Amino acid sequence: MPNVEEYEEIRMRVAPNPNGPWHIGHVRMPAVIGEYKQRHHGWMLCRFDDTDPETKRPDLDAYEEILDSIAYLGFDPDEVVRASDRLETYYEHARELIELGGAYTCSCNGETFSGLKNDGEACPHREKDTETTLSEFEAMVDGEYNSGEMVLRIRTDIEHKNPALRDWVAFRMVDTPHPRPEAAGYRCWPMLDFQSGIDDHAFGITHIVRGIDLQDSAKRQAFVYEYFGWEYPEIVHWGHVQIDAYDVAMSTSTIKELIAEGELDGWDDPRAPTIASLRRRGIRGEAIVDAMVELGTSTSNVELAMSSVYAKNRDLIDDEADRLFFVRDGVEKPLIGGPDAAEPPVHPDHENRGTRDIPVGGAILVEPDDVPPNGKRIWLKGYGPVRHTRDALEFTGEGIDIVRNGDVDVVHWVPADESVPVRLRTMDGDLKGHAEPGIAGYNTDDVVQFERIGFARIDRHGAEETVAYFAHP
């Protein structure tokens, strides 16, 4: 953040549009702001920029879902507001701005004005007197126009060399009522650049972070700040984030469509690049925050490697995740000789957590790739060495040296009779298999490590099967 030493308190805001649950890209803002707040005793506002009841229509559930996502990341905004509660404030500022000669009402249609603007020519409404503008604006506020009939424009510089800054729209009419009952009566809505500009000043925001798509916003808002004699906050623009490892596009509307079409089970489908999905997979918010913070705030577009998130998460959960065996597509083999049970450790780094006692029975399941060729040995982890003879595995009783010498692979296994059917949901689809009986003792939200496969979160124990979500290797 630039010039932090010049402020007593760094005040930042995250300004989501509540038009759906968050995907991974959305959390970059709260992650970075939240992290900064914690490091430098900053202040965080969550302001819902819900000023478009029509094309980016707010989703009433999203307000809470977004706050929930922020909490999941580990942050707590100091204040939460909704722009749709603050219309009167925006109107007041608009009136003041009109008095200052900074705005005028305009009834040009979009195409007409666009043409004039691109030629650097003013429209006839620009020279209206203040009284007319004021009364027309009140008529806008009172809802006397229909959508498209009248807007309030900021008077900037109609010949500005950057056409994007010329006399932009501050308020427009929207016929569709806002979904929030409290705001449903309003028809005259501010545009983002106006609303956001007013609010950033009203809340004493010192540092704004936003995407490069809003590069021109500050330049537009600067005209308003100039009229009011305000000082513009410090600003950081950053590029877009892409996430590798996902087939599904990171776009609220795309995900929404895929869910509607049944391609995805919901917002928490493991294949969806959403916060709900990561959460269900047992990935900690902190891991996401760390990875996001590492991306920095460069203006170029960046790609977040999920492996980076996984590495962070592994650090966080490895120590407490108990070990379990899970065999995918098990091949059943009779087991001849050897002990009746195995006692592998609950966690190899923490002997004091004890052992898992796995009954062996007369046969076990191993993964197809782990079945050794006839006559060759494998070491059943936590149990001992066996040799593949004809169609069975025969206990040989050799010492661990055969593994140390590199001759024998160590593989995981489960008893054929007493194992639990498990469906492991992954980004690449569901895997069926069997886990050792001890899995029944874990509850929803527990994160375990399936040895030689990876970490997973226990989702539920159903009548037919236990469901787990795969986090990462």
Add this chain to the structure above:
RNA sequence: GCUCGCUUGGUGUAGCCCGGCCAAUCAUAUCGGCCUUUCGAGCCGAUGACAGGGGUUCAAAUCCCCUAGCGAGCACCA
């Protein structure tokens, strides 16, 4: 078309404002070794980058110019 911005290894990042300490930092990734009854973790090692070209300077990743590539805005979306 007009305007604004960006470009450091596979990925991300530090450095760039205020040129030398940068034969370029750290992380992740990949590969190899040690350790290990797992995947992981740990320890050790390796791989690998200043978009290209000019200029200024004793000295350029850093300043200037050009080229290329990428991105954004020019909405009564956020």
